[in-house]
Amino acid sequence: MRDPQLTDLGLVARIAAVPSILDILRSTTGMGFAAVARVTEDRWVACQVLDLIGFGLEPGGELPADSTICHEIRQHRAPVVIDDIAADQSWRGHPTPVRYGFRSYISHPICLPDGRFFGTLCAIDPSPRPLNTPAITGMFRLFAEMIGLHIAAQEKVLVSEAALAEERREAHLREQFTAVLGHDLRNPLASIDACLRTLDRPASEERRQEVLRIARRSVRRMAGLVSDMMDLARGQVGEAMALRRDQGDRLESGLRQVLDEVAASWPDRPVTAHLALAQPVACDVARMAQLCSNLLANAVTHGAVDEPIRLEAVTQEGRFRLQVCNGGPPIPPVARERLFQPYFRGALRPDQQGLGLGLYIAAEIARAHGGTLRVTSDAAATCFTFEMPCAAPGRA
DSSP: OOOHHHHHHHHHHTOTTHHHHHHHHHHHHOOSEEEEEEEOSSEEEEEEEEESSOOOOOTTOEEEGGGSHHHHHHHHOOOEEESOGGGOTTTTTOHHHHHHTOSEEEEEEEEOTTSOEEEEEEEEESSOOOOOSHHHHHHHHHHHHHHHHHHHHHHHHHHHHHHHHHHHHHHHHHHHHHHHHHHHHHHHHHHHHHHHHHHTSOOOHHHHHHHHHHHHHHHHHHHHHHHHHHHHHTTOOSSSOOOOOTTGGGHHHHHHHHHHHHHHHOTTSOEEEEEEOOSOOOSOHHHHHHHHHHHHHHHHHHSOTTSOEEEEEEEETTEEEEEEEEOSSOOOHHHHTTTTSTTOOTTSOTTOOSOSOHHHHHHHHHHHTTOEEEEEEOSSOEEEEEEEESSOTTOO
């Protein structure tokens, strides 16, 4: 978690007038050390400092709050002015002046317009100084009020900047998600198009029923993607990917549906599949089918056309592994480093169409499942391997 004191330092640092204010206080009072301090229940933090006596504090420097007089000011919210500790009946026995070696002291509370206590505008010096005059105390009060107003204004600016940054982030996520949706619709659309072309030709009733079954499954996949799009429209996209892990025993049928779609979409690109799922896998079947579909589509796009694509999905020793391999030229190491970034096409084929989202989406699905997606590539084959525990996190 971010330290809130860092925000306090930043708020004061954004007030351009503070260094000039401290210099005016020094020249007017003769005090050797002046500061704007953030004071909380247990911390005294220097936000801006003018130090001509070698006190040793810089912006960000801290003192124990209960070792300072500012700690008492935080409680009663009244200024403290001491011309000479040694001659002051109320303060000469106080441990703070002895601990920090000062004789004169002045501090005024800094409060924000809504009443919140922020800290103090304070000054110390090892020599006595005539501070308790209307001109000096009035000047400290005026500058403390001015700093409080500026801090409140800077808080509003930071809130506005954060809101703008969040809006930009959400806009980017929406644009990215829309692109992802368009990318993932291509495979089921291509499958339906292939099915329609098949139905235009004479075929046996058995073949027609098989083609219709593939088309219906593709329609269901498209409906799921459109549902995701509706979530986007309702503002429910942008957090961690939501998973439905209660369908793990249906994983094999989900993967076979993807194989059917690939076979219908690219009948000239054979896929040899080995599915051996000896135990249920606690995964979101729809997302896992999406991961598999994207890896197969990538293999079709980049793999050697004269070599079959290989798919293996197995469970072993409590882990699930899905691997897609294809032949063809190896992926250069430089391109390999960026394969899972969005909108990266691998720089292998400048004329390639598409947004370069498939591997990025697959990597995000892998991450959401607590798994890993890695690539190996050499002259023999390029393989993408996904692995995850069969059981959901927290379950045996």
